[in-house]
Amino acid sequence: MLAVAIVEDDKPIAQLISLWLEPYGYKCHCFESSEAFLASDWQSRGISLLLVDWQLPGISGIQLTKQLVSEPDCPAIIFVTSFGRADDVAQALHLGADDFVTKPVNKSVLLARIRAVMRRRGKDLKALNPELEVTLAPSSLEVVIRNGSRCRLSPSQYRTLEFLLRHEGQVVNRTALSEAIWGETESGQQGRALDLLISRLRVKLEALTDNPMSIVSHYGVGYACYRALPAAAASVNSDR
Numbered sequence: 001m002l003a004v005a006i007v008e009d010d011k012p013i014a015q016l017i018s019l020w021l022e023p024y025g026y027k028c029h030c031f032e033s034s035e036a037f038l039a040s041d042w043q044s045r046g047i048s049l050l051l052v053d054w055q056l057p058g059i060s061g062i063q064l065t066k067q068l069v070s071e072p073d074c075p076a077i078i079f080v081t082s083f084g085r086a087d088d089v090a091q092a093l094h095l096g097a098d099d100f101v102t103k104p105v106n107k108s109v110l111l112a113r114i115r116a117v118m119r120r121r122g123k124d125l126k127a128l129n130p131e132l133e134v135t136l137a138p139s140s141l142e143v144v145i146r147n148g149s150r151c152r153l154s155p156s157q158y159r160t161l162e163f164l165l166r167h168e169g170q171v172v173n174r175t176a177l178s179e180a181i182w183g184e185t186e187s188g189q190q191g192r193a194l195d196l197l198i199s200r201l202r203v204k205l206e207a208l209t210d211n212p213m214s215i216v217s218h219y220g221v222g223y224a225c226y227r228a229l230p231a232a233a234a235s236v237n238s239d240r
Contacts, residue, residue, distance in 0.1 A: 002025065002026050002027065002048050002049065002118065002138045003026075003027045003029065003045055003046045003047045003048055003049075004021060004026045004027065004028045004029070004047070004048070004049045004050075004051060005028075005029050005030075005031060005037055005040075005042060005045075005047045005049070005050045005051070005075070006018060006028055006029070006030045006031065006051045006052075007031045007032075007033070007034060007036075007037050007050065007051070007052040007053065007056065007061065007064065008030070008031075008032070008051070008052075008053045008056075008080070009032050009033060009053065009056050009057055010053070011030075011032065013103075013105075014030040014032075015030065017051065017080070017105065017110070018030060020107050020110065020111070021111075021114075023155035023156075024111065024138065024141060024155055024158075025136070025138035025141060025155070025158050025159065025162070026049075026114075026138060029042075029045060029047070032057075033056055033057055033058050033059070034052075034056055034058060034059035034060070034061070034063070034064040035058050035059060037050075037064070038059075038064075038067075042075075043073055047075045048075050048076065048118070048121075049075050049076045049077075049078070049114065049117070049118065050068070050075045050076065050077045050078070051078050051080050052064060052065070052077060052078070052079055052080065052081075053079070053080060053081050054079060054081040054082075054083045054088070054092075055081065055082075055083070061079060061081065062091065062092065062095065065077055065092065065095050065096060065097055066095055066096075068096075069095065069096035074096070076098045076117050076118060076121050077096065077097045077098050078097065078098055078099045078100070078101060078113060078114065078117060079092050079097055079099070079100045079101065080101045080103065080105055080110070081100075081101075081102065081103060082102065082103045083102075084102035088100075098117045098120070098121070099113050099116070099117050101113055115140065133145060133146035133212065134146075134165060134212065134213065136158065136161070136162055136165075138158075140152065141153050141154070141155060141158045143158075143161060143205070143208075145208055145209075145210065145211060145212060145213075146210070146212070147209060147210050149208045149209045149210065149211075150208070151204050151205070151207065151208060153201070153204065156181050156182075156197055157197065157200065157201045157204070159180060159181050160177065160180075160181055160197060160198065160201055161201060161205075161225075163177060163180040163181070164177075164215060164223065164224070164225035165213075165225055167224075167225070168225050168226070168227065169224065169225075169226060169227070170224060171218050171221055171222055171223070171224045172222045172223055172224060173221055173222040174194060174221070174222045174223075176222070177194065177222060177223060178194055181194070181197070198215060198217070198223060201215065202215055212227060213225055213226070213227070214226045214227075
């Protein structure tokens with residue numbers, strides 16, 4: 001997942017933006033001030049994108065930008081603010097911000113701006129497993145394999161594949177997988193939804209040319225993603 005920091009003192013706005021982004025494969029961390037963000041050890045969190053308000057208590061968004069642009073691992077910076085005068089936009093961009101979105105924020109516009117910025121930054125495609133030569137593009141929800149073949153996934157399919165790839169070769173139990181996809185443990189209804197989700201994901205992956213991945217069902221336990229379908233795994237696959 002692409003890690004995003006949202007520095008916004010209006011908590012409902014920060015939460016709303018987080019709700020917008022997370023279904024598209026972004027992991028959001030919310031901070032109510034620049035000081036809280038700087039004290040968070042953001043480098044170790046792998047923050048790749050900063051969404052920041054201009055007017056904040058203490059260190060302002062523009063002051064935070066001045067400080068961050070001198071860092072070698074400075075994240076991409078997009079201002080999300082009610083300051084919308086041409087001079088404000090010019091100042092932010094001149095200091096090193098990547099883009100500027102004015103409030104009230106439109107979800108589609110914000111997502112499009114984020115995708116464009118991360119493409120320019122070269123961080124749109126993220127290799128999860130170099131041996132598999134599989135990459136996931138969080139901004140477009142695509143899976144791309146070594147020969148360039150690709151397909152678009154739904155948000156839940158994307159989260160499923162990402163989680164399984166992170167545990168490639170391991171059997172992931174149904175509870176852990178449900179929590180990774182929906183943020184809650186499996187219920188009876190979700191159990192059926194999980195099986196249907198996996199089935200539809202398999203169909204998309206199997207349509208890819210030279211697809212190196214195989215998602216295998218381990219009855220009563222969970223699922224695993226294998227580099228190639230081993231004979232032992234094939235014998236436990238009950239629903240293919």
